[in-house]
Amino acid sequence: MKVTVLRLGHRIFRDKRLTTHICLIARAFGADTVIFSGEEDKSIVESVSDIVERWGGPFEVRYEKNWKAFIKKFDGVKVHLTVYGKPIQDTIEKIREIKQNLLIIVGSQKVPSEVYNIVDYNIGVTQQPHSEAAALAVFLHEFFQGKELKKQFENGKIEIAPQEKGKKVIKIN
Numbered sequence: 001m002k003v004t005v006l007r008l009g010h011r012i013f014r015d016k017r018l019t020t021h022i023c024l025i026a027r028a029f030g031a032d033t034v035i036f037s038g039e040e041d042k043s044i045v046e047s048v049s050d051i052v053e054r055w056g057g058p059f060e061v062r063y064e065k066n067w068k069a070f071i072k073k074f075d076g077v078k079v080h081l082t083v084y085g086k087p088i089q090d091t092i093e094k095i096r097e098i099k100q101n102l103l104i105i106v107g108s109q110k111v112p113s114e115v116y117n118i119v120d121y122n123i124g125v126t127q128q129p130h131s132e133a134a135a136l137a138v139f140l141h142e143f144f145q146g147k148e149l150k151k152q153f154e155n156g157k158i159e160i161a162p163q164e165k166g167k168k169v170i171k172i173n
Contacts, residue, residue, distance in 0.1 A: 001076075001099060001100065001101055001102065002032045002033070002076075002101045002102070003026075003030060003031040003032050003033075003101075003102045003104065003140075003143075004031065004032065004033045004034070004035060004074075004101070004102070004103050004104070005022065005026040005031050005033070005034045005035070005103075005104045005105075005106065005136065006034075006035050006036075006037070006064075006067065006070065006071065006103060006104070006105045006106070007019055007022050007023075007034060007035070007036040007037065007038075007106055007107075007108065008037055008038065008067055008105060008106065008107045008108060008109075008111060008112075008115070009037065009038040009107060009108040009109040009110075009111070010036045010037065010038035010039055010041060010044070010108055011038055011039055011108065011109065012039045012041050014108075015038075015108045016041065016043070016044070018108065018131075018132075018133060019036055019041070019044055019108070020044060020047055020048065021133050022034060022036075022106060022132065022133055022136060023044065023048045023061050024048075024051070025133055025136050025137050025140070026059075026136065026140070027048075027051070027052070027057075027059045028148075028151075029136070029137055029140035029141060029144070029148045030140055030143075030144045030147075030148035030151060031059075031104070031140060032058070032059065032060065033059070033060045033061070033062075034048070034060075034061045034062075035061075035062055035063070035064045035070065036061070036062075036063055036064070037063070037064050037065065037066075037067035037070075038108065038109075040063045040065070041063070044061065044063075045061050045062065045063065048061040049061065053157070054156065054157050054158055055153060055156045055157075055158060055159070056153025056154050056155050056156025056157075056159075057153060057154060057155065057156075058154065068114070068118075071103065071105070071115070071118055071119070072118060074101070074103045075100075075101060076100040076101030076102055076103060077095060077098050077100050077101070077102050077103065077120050077121070078103045078105065078118070078119040078120045078121070079095065079102065079103065079104050079105065079119060079120065079121045079122075079123055079139070080105040080111070080115055080116065080119040080121070080122045080123070081104060081105065081106050081123055081124070081125065081132065081135040081136060081139055082107075082111065082116070082122050082123070082124060083124050083126070083127055083128070083129060083130065084116075084122065084124060084127075085121070085122035085123040085124040086121070086122065086123055086124065087123075087124060087127070088123050088124065088125045088138070088139060088142055091121055091123055092123075092139075092142045092143060095121065095143065096143060096145075102143075104136065104139060104140075105119065106132040106133075106135065106136055107132060108132070123139065125138040125139060125142075156172060157171065157172055157173065158170065158171055158172060159172060
């Protein structure tokens with residue numbers, strides 16, 4: 001099973017940091033790929049590719065111009081994270097049991113209403129205003145049941161040495 005995150009409506013001027021954070025969260029919390037739509041932004045691809053090169057992978061990030069066609073042709077379960085969706089605690093077990101590729105959709109600007117109709121699930125991690133980055137982290141954590149926190153990344157050149165105080169980064173090879 002492959003987990004893909006689709007970031008809708010990226011705007012270079014406004015969303016550069018948050019889209020990068022979506023990619024970092026997706027990678028760290030167990031997704032395989034982030035695809036972003038909206039304005040094409042090569043710096044997102046370059047920045048995240050550099051992180052994967054240094055910290056390990058596999059992980060892919062790429063641009064998709066036609067988000068609607070991508071969603072429609074996606075072979076698997078399609079989940080849209082939205083504050084207006086059904087509570088995650090009422091739906092996550094059912095999604096976990098499906099065992100198909102998973103597409104998780106997060107917005108930036110106002111999400112077109114048609115997204116709500118072409119997905120399999122509209123899910124809210126809370127019914128209060130919150131960040132799409134927080135929603136993605138909570139969803140992936142619940143989906144993987146915390147196992148993603150122990151994920152090992154292949155071919156990294158550096159890693160963190162956990163310690164109570166201070167910062168220590170180890171160079172590998």
